Amino acid sequence: MERGRGEVLPERPFVRRYLLQRLFAFLPILIGVSLLVFTAIRLIPGDVITATLGTEAGMLTDAQRESLRSYYGLDRPVVEQYARWAAGAITGDLGVSTRHGKPVTELIGDRFPVTLQLALMAVTLALLVGIPLGILAAVRHNTIFDLFVRMLALAGLVMPGFLVGTLIIYLLSTVFGVLPNAGNFVRFNEDPGLNLRQMIFPAITLGFAFSASVMRMTRSSMLEVLGDDYVRTARGKGLRERRVITQHALRNALIPVVTLVGVEMGYLLGGTFIIETLFSLPGLGRLLVNAISQRDYALVQGATLFIASVFVLINLLVDLVYAAVDPRISYDR
């Protein structure tokens, strides 16, 4: 199981076959996702024009309505509508947002970096806090510290992001007299210092639940590994405890944590909707939530497809990393 540092992985043909299989499974899922999103929007009662314009739609003449229908391509057969939309999506054309009057792709390109930064900061914080605390809790199993970590992990599990965020905002405003979301949002490339100050509390909020899962997982898999024979052997060889833990136990204990990162990415992306709304960050999640309440269907359709594709892609990447890290996985299904 132990691999020396810098040693090249042996050629494993079945790994390559597995990777190819995963890549091929990726496409049908994307097509399925796009079909689902497309169908969902068509299931909205009434047509998109009435739904978008609301009561104003009653003032349209038949000719105006027809011309709008043909402008949005709604007079074509459904299959053709889907084909056009899917072909557009591949070339980066997701239509025009009715509320913003801008191409959906442009809006996504504008907002996605904020969400990505938020998610990356949250994951980084969660791992930086969760892994060390998880290891320490396992090493000091059944002590006060262990209990403290377990309570913290439980709190992260049961407190939804909007509650954590509301409490953080409350504490900041009453105890420290600062409002994290006051003033205009500044992007990282404009003023990195100010941007990080604006992003840190949303990231802590988003990362809190995640760090709780990381703690739980690190602690339990560390406990499992610490009882294994090879760890006893390492201790028996007379290695220092610190070296046994960092060099021997940790490597294997972290494998489940890698999977966890992938599994939890979905919660994290879902969490961005709420955190961005709570902290008024101009990210993709808030864009989508607003688009839903404003019934901006081209934007809902495009943003949903984009977020789901990113999510599928992340899962694929995690699977690939996982397959590379853990030689115990069986690749035949």
Next chain:
Amino acid sequence: MTVSAPPLEIVHAHRRQPGVLRRLLKNLSGTAGLLLVIFYVGVGVLGALGATPFPPNEQHARDRLQPPSAVYVMGTDLFGRDLASRVIAGAAHSLRVAVTSVTLAGLAGTLLGVTAGFAGGRVDSLLMRLMDVFFAFPALLLALVIVTVLGPGTENAIIAIAIVYTPIFARVARAPVLAVKQMEFVMAARCIGGSSIRVLLRHVMPNTLAPLIVQISLALSWSLLTEAGLSFLGLGAIPPMSSWGVMLNEHRALAENAPWLILYPGMAIALAVLGFNLLGDGLRDVLDPRLRGRK
């Protein structure tokens, strides 16, 4: 992707596991979870029966934003509504959403999963690929898409949450079916002339029970969280409905001056979710030892 699994604990027909409740009560987290869940359900039933100190939507114009006192145990909100009554009514609301959506998801998911696993072949791969598409969405995103189609509101939130968690139940129900359907006792049941339905119900289905029960408890906690999240975004329960998510959203701007307005609904959500989580963990330890330690 499968990690080599430890051997299954097989449940045979006619062999009931004795005293699940007794074993659950020996388990610390199981007991704590059970007590919290009973408390939450009790409060929810009171709320559903209308047994609140004040009608939850009654406005006391003179008593706006009162801190907790003997009359208003949890204080009042901006409209002078009694927060304790609203939190109790919120328990009824969340309980109704959670139980209905998880029942729907559990029934649909189990049916799909067991059908897929038992039928095998094309039916299985078709159904499971369909489930994969649903899994391709982060849960809250899928719920949001469904709410977009159906419109906001409690009933629609229930449907959305049910659809989101159906694939999870399908996966949970399918795995044990696949595992036991090739086993000798199932073969034997077939050989002595048991019909497919009988074999399925008497011999295969009991093996899906343990993981499903654990899943139900966890799904109830997710369902609570999803409902609160949707309501918080203004896409679930519609004000003045007493939903914990709506309360937190309405009151968060007032938190600085009236912290009780977020404290009590927040605690309510956390305790209810904690209860179902602890109960789920306890049930897993008792019913499904091979899953111990996993999330």
